[in-house]
Amino acid sequence: MKEMICILCPVGCHLTIDIENNYKVTGNSCPKGEVYGKEELIAPKRVVTSIIRVEGGIHHMVPVKTDKPIPKELIFDCMNLLKDIKIKSPRKVGDVILENILGTDSNIVLTRDI
Amino acid sequence: MKYDVVVIGGGPAGLASAKSAYENGAKKVLILERDKELGGILQQCIHNGFGLHKFKEELTGPEYAQRYVEMVKGYPIEIKLETMVLNISQDRVISMINPIDGYQEVQAGAVILAMGCRERTRGAIAIPGERPSGIFTAGAAQRYINMEGYMVGKKAVILGSGDIGLIMARRLTLEGAKVEAVVELMPFSGGLNRNIVQCLDDFGIPLLLSHTVVDIKGRDRLKKVVVAKVDENRKPIPGTEIEYDCDTLLLSVGLIPENDLSKEAGVNLDSRTNGPIVTDSMETSIPGVFACGNVVHVHDLVDFVSEEGERAGKFAACYVSAENCKLENVSNIKNGDGIVYTVPQMINLDNLQNKLEIFMRVNNVYKNKKIVVREGDNIIASFKRVHLAPGEMEKILLPEVLLKRISKDITIELQEVI
Numbered sequence: 030m031k032e033m034i035c036i037l038c039p040v041g042c043h044l045t046i047d048i049e050n051n052y053k054v055t056g057n058s059c060p061k062g063e064v065y066g067k068e069e070l071i072a073p074k075r076v077v078t079s080i081i082r083v084e085g086g087i088h089h090m091v092p093v094k095t096d097k098p099i100p101k102e103l104i105f106d107c108m109n110l111l112k113d114i115k116i117k118s119p120r121k122v123g124d125v126i127l128e129n130i131l132g133t134d135s136n137i138v139l140t141r142d143i
Numbered sequence: 144m145k146y147d148v149v150v151i152g153g154g155p156a157g158l159a160s161a162k163s164a165y166e167n168g169a170k171k172v173l174i175l176e177r178d179k180e181l182g183g184i185l186q187q188c189i190h191n192g193f194g195l196h197k198f199k200e201e202l203t204g205p206e207y208a209q210r211y212v213e214m215v216k217g218y219p220i221e222i223k224l225e226t227m228v229l230n231i232s233q234d235r236v237i238s239m240i241n242p243i244d245g246y247q248e249v250q251a252g253a254v255i256l257a258m259g260c261r262e263r264t265r266g267a268i269a270i271p272g273e274r275p276s277g278i279f280t281a282g283a284a285q286r287y288i289n290m291e292g293y294m295v296g297k298k299a300v301i302l303g304s305g306d307i308g309l310i311m312a313r314r315l316t317l318e319g320a321k322v323e324a325v326v327e328l329m330p331f332s333g334g335l336n337r338n339i340v341q342c343l344d345d346f347g348i349p350l351l352l353s354h355t356v357v358d359i360k361g362r363d364r365l366k367k368v369v370v371a372k373v374d375e376n377r378k379p380i381p382g383t384e385i386e387y388d389c390d391t392l393l394l395s396v397g398l399i400p401e402n403d404l405s406k407e408a409g410v411n412l413d414s415r416t417n418g419p420i421v422t423d424s425m426e427t428s429i430p431g432v433f434a435c436g437n438v439v440h441v442h443d444l445v446d447f448v449s450e451e452g453e454r455a456g457k458f459a460a461c462y463v464s465a466e467n468c469k470l471e472n473v474s475n476i477k478n479g480d481g482i483v484y485t486v487p488q489m490i491n492l493d494n495l496q497n498k499l500e501i502f503m504r505v506n507n508v509y510k511n512k513k514i515v516v517r518e519g520d521n522i523i524a525s526f527k528r529v530h531l532a533p534g535e536m537e538k539i540l541l542p543e544v545l546l547k548r549i550s551k552d553i554t555i556e557l558q559e560v561i
Contacts, residue, residue, distance in 0.1 A: 079317060140206045
């Protein structure tokens with residue numbers, strides 16, 4: 030039995046996961062919690078949000094994110110990829126900056142117009 | 144110059160209220176924003192988790208802001224950036240200043256206050272010790288890092304475990320700094336559970352509950368922060384001190400609605416929320432002056448700020464066309480056991496809508512309680528809750544049938560589920 034708090038929405042359901050019983054999830058108030066609870070124990074994933082440099086915008090930095098959650102252990106490798114990138118404005122929200130990062134099938138995309 | 148509705152503040156509350164005022168018939172709408180772009184504080188909140196209620200998907204702050212900016216720009220709504228509002232008069236003349244128009248006055252049919260809130264600083268909570276550099280509010284550090292591109296330090300302690308403190312613990316860690324601890328005065332965190340998990344637990348950052356900062360050391364730059372355990376009266380316990388070598392202290396110790404303009408205009412404020420006292424139409428004590436978002440009370444989710452903004456915009460437009468928002472037959476909402484405050488604080492019984500949302504905060508962590516609405520001993524409605532916490536704003540919805548049963552003051556309180 031493993032207890033955890035679901036992080037998918039602000040409700041923060043208190044989940045109980047029965048590892049020996051095929052990762053059966055209880056305590057969730059929606060189907061997303063069931064998927065999360067199982068995945069969190071087998072292969073936890075997170076969306077990474079950060080910033081990259083931009084030239085010619087109204088700020089020095091522009092925010093980015095991974096468009097899909099990536100394995101938790103790759104978070105710092107992902108941050109390393111962003112260190113030396115510099116783009117030129119104007120660019121649009123949703124523009125892909127890096128494709129298929131670290132073989133995760135996730136892309137780095139802009140999260141605002143600049 | 145004359146406008147139907149003038150909105151002060153171009154953050155999520157202001158954007159939602161301007162859009163809604165226009166959609167509900169206000170022809171000339173103006174947004175006044177102090178910064179060089181719209182979006183407000185959302186632009187520096189680059190993490191995800193916004194919009195789950197409003198858009199049914201998980202957006203980052205800038206993405207959420209951009210959706211509303213685009214909606215507003217889709218209408219002929221006028222926007223003045225880098226504009227500082229200096230004064231609002233009782234008859235709704237707004238004086239302002241910016242680099243293009245210089246000093247200017249405009250007459251508003253209705254005004255919507257949407258100035259948001261401001262962070263409490265070291266001075267506000269009186270932390271003893273020396274006064275070196277390296278002490279930031281969490282939000283200021285967020286703006287430096289995420290928008291301006293400056294890192295604030297290498298080793299940090301964070302005081303306050305509200306959502307901003309937790310988010311910044313993760314943000315500093317991702318950018319290569321070491322966060323020694325998040326220190327919380329109360330015996331529980333003021334932040335959402337999900338943020339404790341994904342901001343602290345993910346990175347092994349300790350959360351010290353019932354602890355506070357008792358000393359700050361360092362002449363020029365911060366060198367040490369001394370933390371101690373507190374007793375049940377929140378007084379530091381001698382002998383429990385822990386010294387952290389660090390160069391940065393982030394303060395995430397609460398937000399206060401930004402009501403300098405409202406006060407000067409003569410708007411009545413609520414000492415519990417520090418925001419204007421409002422009716423169910425988000426109207427303040429000055430007729431024709433409405434308020435929404437964090438200027439009224441500090442929200443934990445922007446989705447509810449947008450909702451409140453939409454309500455304020457709708458009734459501001461209605462005020463301009465009909466002036467039907469008289470305040471003669473009013474029911475006050477009183478706080479009973481367990482409730483810290485409600486918004487709105489008053490219901491206009493002459494102008495009842497088909498439903499009423501009431502936001503509130505509770506004073507402690509509770510399990511299995513019900514939120515009860517009663518007039519005298521007569522229970523009008525009750526809502527079961529499995530989990531209640533001060534950090535999580537509660538919302539109840541009274542439908543028209545129940546609203547019609549109200550004829551005088553009502554009380555909202557927590558009761559045991561039997």
